Each structure stands twice: as structure tokens, then as C-alpha cells.
Amino acid sequence: MPQEDRETPGGRDISSLDFDSSGILRLQWARGVAIDAPSAQLAMDRVNELCGGRPTPLLIDMATTESVSRAARAVFAKRCDASAIALLGSSAVDRVLANFFLGVNSAPVPTRFFTNGDEAVRWLTSQGHDGA
Amino acid sequence: MDGIVVLSSGDLSNRLPVSPARDGIDAVTTGINLLAEELQSMYEDLEVRVAERTALLEAAKAELRRVIDTDELTGLASRSLLQEKVAEAVAGAGAGRQPALILLDLDSFRLINDSLGHAAGDAVLRETALRLSAAAGPGHVIARLSGDEFAVLVADQDTEAVLQTAARLGESLKDRIVAGGVAVALTAGTGVRLGEPGLRSEELIRDADIAMHEAKKRGRDTLLVFSAAMHEAAKQRVHQVAELRTALAMDQLELEYQPIMDLRTGAIAGAEALIRWRHPALGLLGPDTFLDAADDAGLTVEIGHWVLRNAIAQTGRWKSLPGLPSDFSTHINLSPADLHHVDLAPYVEGLLAEHGVDPCHISIEITETAIMRGGPEVAATMQSLNDLGVRIEIDDFGTGYSSISYLRTLPAAQAKIDKSLLDGLTTDRQQETFVAAILQLIHSAGLGAVAEGIEDREQADRLRQLNCEFGQGYFFSRPLPVADMTDLLAHRNGAVA
Numbered sequence: 001m002p003q004e005d006r007e008t009p010g011g012r013d014i015s016s017l018d019f020d021s022s023g024i025l026r027l028q029w030a031r032g033v034a035i036d037a038p039s040a041q042l043a044m045d046r047v048n049e050l051c052g053g054r055p056t057p058l059l060i061d062m063a064t065t066e067s068v069s070r071a072a073r074a075v076f077a078k079r080c081d082a083s084a085i086a087l088l089g090s091s092a093v094d095r096v097l098a099n100f101f102l103g104v105n106s107a108p109v110p111t112r113f114f115t116n117g118d119e120a121v122r123w124l125t126s127q128g129h130d131g132a
Numbered sequence: 133m134d135g136i137v138v139l140s141s142g143d144l145s146n147r148l149p150v151s152p153a154r155d156g157i158d159a160v161t162t163g164i165n166l167l168a169e170e171l172q173s174m175y176e177d178l179e180v181r182v183a184e185r186t187a188l189l190e191a192a193k194a195e196l197r198r199v200i201d202t203d204e205l206t207g208l209a210s211r212s213l214l215q216e217k218v219a220e221a222v223a224g225a226g227a228g229r230q231p232a233l234i235l236l237d238l239d240s241f242r243l244i245n246d247s248l249g250h251a252a253g254d255a256v257l258r259e260t261a262l263r264l265s266a267a268a269g270p271g272h273v274i275a276r277l278s279g280d281e282f283a284v285l286v287a288d289q290d291t292e293a294v295l296q297t298a299a300r301l302g303e304s305l306k307d308r309i310v311a312g313g314v315a316v317a318l319t320a321g322t323g324v325r326l327g328e329p330g331l332r333s334e335e336l337i338r339d340a341d342i343a344m345h346e347a348k349k350r351g352r353d354t355l356l357v358f359s360a361a362m363h364e365a366a367k368q369r370v371h372q373v374a375e376l377r378t379a380l381a382m383d384q385l386e387l388e389y390q391p392i393m394d395l396r397t398g399a400i401a402g403a404e405a406l407i408r409w410r411h412p413a414l415g416l417l418g419p420d421t422f423l424d425a426a427d428d429a430g431l432t433v434e435i436g437h438w439v440l441r442n443a444i445a446q447t448g449r450w451k452s453l454p455g456l457p458s459d460f461s462t463h464i465n466l467s468p469a470d471l472h473h474v475d476l477a478p479y480v481e482g483l484l485a486e487h488g489v490d491p492c493h494i495s496i497e498i499t500e501t502a503i504m505r506g507g508p509e510v511a512a513t514m515q516s517l518n519d520l521g522v523r524i525e526i527d528d529f530g531t532g533y534s535s536i537s538y539l540r541t542l543p544a545a546q547a548k549i550d551k552s553l554l555d556g557l558t559t560d561r562q563q564e565t566f567v568a569a570i571l572q573l574i575h576s577a578g579l580g581a582v583a584e585g586i587e588d589r590e591q592a593d594r595l596r597q598l599n600c601e602f603g604q605g606y607f608f609s610r611p612l613p614v615a616d617m618t619d620l621l622a623h624r625n626g627a628v629a
Contacts, residue, residue, distance in 0.1 A: 068171050092159035093150060100166045
């Protein structure tokens with residue numbers, strides 16, 4: 001069930017966060033979002049909450065993301081319950097944002113950028129998650 | 133493009149707009165924005181770090197300043213802080229009331245350190261600091277300048293008040309201080325320089341120092357206010373010190389010899405070497421006119437070595453004279469500073485060997501005061517000289533405060549009684565008894581006696597009757613130049629008078 005949060009500050013930045021049928025947790029940022037540290041932390045807390053301590057593949061749809069602040073990148077660099085992360089974008093801008101994160105910060109779990117959702121799911125599945 | 137120029141100019145907070153197209157150009161723009169953010173963040177980190185380091189440096193600098201400004205032992209101001217405060221006070225006084233400076237130097241402080249140890253000495257200095265602070269009252273800068281030298285900068289007081297403060301400082305030290313388990317009473321030599329309009333800060337310090345040194349010279353517990361005459365005298369002494377250095381370099385020093393007679397036989401028993409300075413303008417000067425300056429200049433030991441070298445060399449030249457008495461000895465005066473040099477005995481030994489002089493032909497005269505105040509180093513040097521076979525003679529005996537039992541323990545062969553004791557010897561029955569008692573004391577300690585300052589036959593006769601073995605004085609002969617002394621030894625071989 002999609003999670004909508006209109007009360008918590010930063011909650012509006014997350015468009016949806018839910019498991020799909022294959023047990024992959026999907027996080028979709030709101031359109032044109034500028035991700036800062038609090039919204040990054042909120043997203044991470046929500047992910048951990050849903051995973052309940054179980055390593056889970058995570059697919060983040062970051063298409064149309066306006067920007068990711070340095071502090072937000074630092075939050076994403078911390079370990080969470082995600083066992084692998086696929087960053088899904090569509091434009092050259094998304095690629096730059098994702099690769100900058102991957103290049104400058106060291107991701108705590110296998111993390112890759114994709115422009116194709118199916119490929120992203122395949123890769124996540126191949127990362128050996130134990131399903132949900 | 134404008135945005136890039138703004139970034140390049142150093143404003144890293146600027147961001148370039150990204151179009152909704154999110155195409156290749158937007159990707160590059162995003163990259164630049166990310167880069168700008170990284171740089172901005174690094175700059176901010178660096179600035180925080182620079183601020184932290186600057187704060188550390190400032191703290192270290194403040195601590196260093198505190199260390200420089202504070203005398204560690206007493207917590208008083210240091211010399212450098214005093215100099216700063218004097219300069220400030222002089223500059224701040226303008227044409228108004230001028231600051232005055234009081235310098236105090238503790239009397240005989242070295243004795244406390246030497247006899248009770250440095251911990252006791254330090255305790256005394258700390259107590260001195262407390263007492264001076266209390267006596268000076270608030271509002272003055274009180275400093276410790278070195279060892280046992282203190283300063284009080286008095287601002288905005290009239291002459292009378294400054295002098296009262298100075299007197300109060302001296303008085304505050306007189307209550308006994310317990311240090312090293314012993315109660316010691318302190319006094320100080322005090323120099324005061326009253327301020328004058330136009331007097332520079334370094335002159336204020338220099339003049340207070342001159343007054344303090346003059347006070348020290350006049351004896352314990354003396355307070356002197358600086359006068360222009362003192363400055364003249366100090367300048368004169370500085371000039372004399374320079375001249376004295378030249379004198380040593382130019383060989384202007386020479387020795388005269390005063391014969392010492394065996395009162396029992398009337399024969400020459402020896403000669404006392406006496407230093408003279410053949411000053412190019414002032415003529416022949418006696419030691420009393422320049423040895424203080426030598427002391428100020430730190431030339432005492434050098435001059436002492438010069439005297440030893442020349443007197444022993446001369447004794448070597450005399451030994452081949454056919455008429456020289458077999459027990460002839462040259463008497464050489466040494467100062468306390470010479471005796472503190474541990475290498476004195478080896479130096480004398482080297483000279484004796486170099487000039488082929490038997491040690492028994494050399495007598496070293498050391499004043500009673502130097503022996504009493506000299507401590508273990510002087511005792512060790514005396515013992516070493518005695519071990520060489522050189523005779524030790526106690527000079528100016530009867531003018532100091534020798535303990536009688538101590539006299540027996542000294543490795544001395546003779547004692548020379550001061551000429552002041554001969555006054556009234558032949559006219560005052562009581563004085564004769566007194567001299568007789570002193571001679572008896574010397575003899576009972578196993579020493580021979582030499583009387584100096586004999587001016588007439590009556591004195592010589594009376595001393596002989598009192599069993600004084602040796603004598604010297606104008607009655608026999610004034611001090612003689614080397615040539616005359618050599619002539620006397622070669623041809624007279626007998627009574628001079």
C-alpha cells in the first residue's frame with residue numbers, strides 16, 4: 001500500500017514507498033524534488049521501518065529529481081536495511097546526479113544506476129536477496 | 133555563462149539553472165552545480181578549521197605572553213613586563229607627575245642558597261615577593277628582575293610618598309622568615325630613581341640600578357636615591373673598565389715587591405707582590421683605585437692569573453741570585469673570585485714547573501673574610517694549594533670574624549695581622565696586650581705571624597719582643613720596582629732598615 005505522508009516535514013518529498021510483487025521495496029521521489037538531509041533521513045527511516053531489519057533490495061526512482069544536496073548524499077552513504085540499491089533515472093541529469101553520488105561517496109551496499117526499470121529489477125534480483 | 137563567471141569569481145554559493153529538458157547541457161550544468169557545492173563545502177570546512185587553529189594559536193600566544201610576563205617562582209611581573217610598564221608609565225605621565233622606580237637587591241642572599249639549599253632560597257624569594265607586594269600596596273607594578281633583585285614601579289606619588297614606600301619595602305623584609313628550618317632576617321640594598329620630566333624609561337631603570345648598586349657597596353640595609361654624581365661615577369667606572377681591558381692587553385700592569393723581614397734575624401724572608409697599573413695619563417695606580425672596576429668587568433680572575441704568572445716567573449728569575457736566602461718566599465694575594473676557580477691549583481702547579489720554582493718559595497695570601505665566606509670550594513682550593521706544597525697565609529687577620537676553632541682546621545702556615553692592630557701598639561698598654569693575645573692565638577693554632585704596616589723601629593722592636601716572627605712596612609721598605617728589589621736581594625742580603 002502506497003505510503004503518503006502529508007504531515008511529517010519532508011514527507012511530501014516521497015511520492016510512494018512500497019514493496020512490489022517481487023519483494024523489491026520501491027521508493028519514488030516526488031516530481032522535481034530537491035532532496036536535502038532531512039528528507040533523505042526521513043526516506044531512510046521509512047525504508048528501515050518497512051524492512052524491519054531484514055536486508056531488502058531497494059529501487060529508488062529518482063527521475064525528475066531537481067537536486068541532491070551534499071548532506072543528503074552523506075545520509076545515503078550510511079548503511080540501512082537495503083541489501084542493494086538500484087537508482088532508476090531517465091535523463092542525463094539523473095545520470096550525473098547518480099554517478100556523482102557513486103563516485104564521491106562510497107555506497108555501503110551494491111548500488112547502480114539504471115535508466116531501464118526491468119534491468120534494474122533484474123539486477124536487484126541477481127544480487128541474491130532472499131525475497132519478501 | 134554569467135553563472136559560471138560568478139562561480140569563478142569565488143561565489144561558490146551560486147547555482148546554475150537546470151532546464152526542465154534535463155538534456156546533455158543540463159547534465160553538465162548539474163555537474164558544475166555539484167562541483168560548486170563540493171568546493172563550497174570544502175571551503176567552509178577549511179574556514180572552520182582555520183578558525184579553530186587560529187583560536188588555538190591565540191590561546192598559545194596568550195599563554196606564552198603570560199609566561200614571558202610572569203616570574204615563574206614568585207608570580208610577580210617579569211623583567212620584560214616591568215620594562216613595558218615603565219615605558220607605558222613614562223609615556224602616560226606626559227608633563228604630569230612622573231613615575232618612580234625602586235630596585236631592591238637582597239643582602240647576602242647567596243649565603244642562604246649556599247648554606248640552606250636552593251629550596252630554602254626559593255621559599256625566601258617567594259616570601260619576599262609577598263611582603264613586598266603587601267608593603268607596596270595596590271596599584272604598583274612589582275617585578276622580580278633576576279635572582280634576588282626586585283623592582284617596584286611607583287606611579288603618581290610625590291617624592292615623599294615614594295621614599296616612604298621605599299623605606300616600607302625594606303622594613304617589610306626584616307621580620308624573620310623561616311626557611312629550611314632556620315629563621316633568617318633579610319635586608320636589602322635599595323636604589324630609588326625619582327622620575328623627572330623628559331627622563332626616558334630606560335634611563336629610569338638604569339639610574340635606579342646605579343643607585344641600588346651604590347647602596348649595595350655602602351653596606352647592608354642601605355637605601356640611596358639616585359643623584360647625578362652617581363651617574364658620573366658609574367660612567368667613570370665604565371670608562372675605567374674599558375681602560376683596564378686595554379691595560380691588560382697593552383701590558384700596562386706591573387708588580388712591585390715589598391720586602392718581608394724576619395724580625396728575629398733582621399734578614400729578608402720574602403717579598404709581597406703588589407699589583408700596580410702604569411696608567412698612561414694618571415701614572416702609577418695602586419690596586420684600591422682599580423680592583424673594584426676589575427670586579428665589575430669580570431676581570432678579577434684574569435688579573436689574578438696575571439699576578440700569579442708574573443710573580444712566579446720573577447721568583448724563578450730570582451732563585452739564581454747568589455745572595456738569595458734559602459727560605460725566601462714570594463707572597464701573592466688572591467681574591468675570593470680566584471679561589472672559586474677549581475683549576476687554580478693545577479694552574480699554579482703548571483707555573484711552578486714552567487719556571488722551576490720550588491712550591492715552598494711561594495706563599496698565597498687569602499683574606500680572612502674570603503676564607504670565612506668562601507664555603508667548600510674555597511676550602512678545597514686551599515687544600516689543593518697546600519697539597520702542592522705552596523704555603524697559605526691568612527691575610528688581614530683580626531679584621532674579620534674567624535671562629536677560633538676554625539682557625540686550627542685551616543691548612544695555613546701563617547697569619548698576617550692587619551696594620552690597623554698596630555695603631556697604639558707602642559703607646560697604649562691595652563693595645564699591646566691585645567696584639568700579644570692575637571699573636572699568642574696565632575701561635576697556639578700552630579701558625580707563624582707576619583705583621584704588616586710597621587712604620588717605625590719601636591713597633592718592630594715591640595713586635596719582636598712579642599714573638600712576632602715576620603714583619604713588613606715602610607720602616608723596612610716601601611714596595612719596590614722589580615729592579616730595586618732584585619738589587620736589594622743581590623747585594624744587601626740582610627737588614628733593610
